[in-house]
Amino acid sequence: MGTRVIQWGVGNVGHHSLRGVVERPDLELVGLRVFNPAKIGVDAGEMLGGAAVGVVGTDDVNEILALDADIVLFNALGTTLVDLQGPLDEVSRLLASGKNVISSAIDLLIYVKPGVAPAHVKPEMIAQIEEACAKGGTSVYSTGMTPGFALDLWPVTMGRTVRRIDSVHVREMVSLRDYKSTMQEFMGFGLRPGEEIAMFKMFEESSDNPKAGALNTPYGAALHFLGDAFGVEIDKITYQQIDVRTAKERMVLPSGTFEAGTIVGTEFRLSGWVEGTEFVMLDFSWRIDDEGWPQNLCAWELEIKGDPSVRSRMEFETETDARRATSITVAAHCLNAIPNVVAAQPGILNHFTMPIFTGRASASL
Numbered sequence: 001m002g003t004r005v006i007q008w009g010v011g012n013v014g015h016h017s018l019r020g021v022v023e024r025p026d027l028e029l030v031g032l033r034v035f036n037p038a039k040i041g042v043d044a045g046e047m048l049g050g051a052a053v054g055v056v057g058t059d060d061v062n063e064i065l066a067l068d069a070d071i072v073l074f075n076a077l078g079t080t081l082v083d084l085q086g087p088l089d090e091v092s093r094l095l096a097s098g099k100n101v102i103s104s105a106i107d108l109l110i111y112v113k114p115g116v117a118p119a120h121v122k123p124e125m126i127a128q129i130e131e132a133c134a135k136g137g138t139s140v141y142s143t144g145m146t147p148g149f150a151l152d153l154w155p156v157t158m159g160r161t162v163r164r165i166d167s168v169h170v171r172e173m174v175s176l177r178d179y180k181s182t183m184q185e186f187m188g189f190g191l192r193p194g195e196e197i198a199m200f201k202m203f204e205e206s207s208d209n210p211k212a213g214a215l216n217t218p219y220g221a222a223l224h225f226l227g228d229a230f231g232v233e234i235d236k237i238t239y240q241q242i243d244v245r246t247a248k249e250r251m252v253l254p255s256g257t258f259e260a261g262t263i264v265g266t267e268f269r270l271s272g273w274v275e276g277t278e279f280v281m282l283d284f285s286w287r288i289d290d291e292g293w294p295q296n297l298c299a300w301e302l303e304i305k306g307d308p309s310v311r312s313r314m315e316f317e318t319e320t321d322a323r324r325a326t327s328i329t330v331a332a333h334c335l336n337a338i339p340n341v342v343a344a345q346p347g348i349l350n351h352f353t354m355p356i357f358t359g360r361a362s363a364s365l
Helices: 014-023 061-065 085-096 121-137 153-161 198-203 220-230 325-336 338-343
Strands: 003-008 029-031 070-075 100-103 141-144 164-175 236-246 251-253 256-258 261-274 277-289 298-307 311-315 347-349
Touching: 003 014, 014 070, 014 325, 029 061, 061 085, 070 085, 070 220, 070 338, 085 100, 085 121, 085 220, 100 338, 121 141, 121 347, 141 338, 153 164, 153 220, 153 298, 153 311, 198 236, 198 261, 220 261, 220 277, 325 338
Parallel strands: 003 029, 003 070, 070 100, 100 141, 141 347, 164 277
Antiparallel strands: 164 298, 236 261, 251 256, 261 277, 298 311
């Protein structure tokens, strides 16, 4: 019998997690939480386009809580900084029932530190999670890709080879052209230059919106993680809008229609400062046009200046499903963490407290 797993959510990430659970001989799917009414009662194997596996989708949380399972892959839509308490309550119930949790949904818990994300992650929320872990004898690990790997663990890993680190610069480049949903208005796609972009407002400190500001986002936690890993204290975080890209002609994409002259690309930077010096820079370049880029680009570039300096690039591609490599990377990170989380001492885990883990060779699947 393998590790008993409950899959929570079968969306962009959860679909890939579910496939991983079903295909791995060391894992046993015992429960499936779905949110789409059309998936209730549908066998997990059939959701993946294959043979039935004997586990069907349910929206009954009490039924899920009653299952005997070692771990829950919590791949629901998540908070998006809108309602942290709801997902937090669900995770707490799972932990208290004796089930470990790996989550890609609550990215603000990837690195918990006092004073980071203060408008959202309250001390009482952390206490709630810790109490649930103590009651159930369980642990919770929140992860992802950005943050979760590319913005934090990758630079730290490459930094092992550097004698002196002067600055760290990560650039994320992602094509959203083939995505069915790109949260157009939130990210600015389809708007005219000069119109207010909600995503940018999220990073700008404002007396009108006390929950705004980079420190209140998961990226603020990633910047502090890097500072702590490299032995410095990030004392200021700034946001800078670098550029917007507009459509040269009308574009009809899976996510909608975008008129000529509207925004189809955004680029911005979040920086962590140390004593007046820009130490960590995180650049994001997101586009729904591929001009000048390979199709479906999903890539990151890293430069560590120091002695020796390091320049590195990683690029992902897949032919699976909608060819969204980013969703698969998040799902894989969750799947590959299962043995360590199940074996961990009760509590909130992070990159500092997790032993090294990796993927599985195809011969072992």
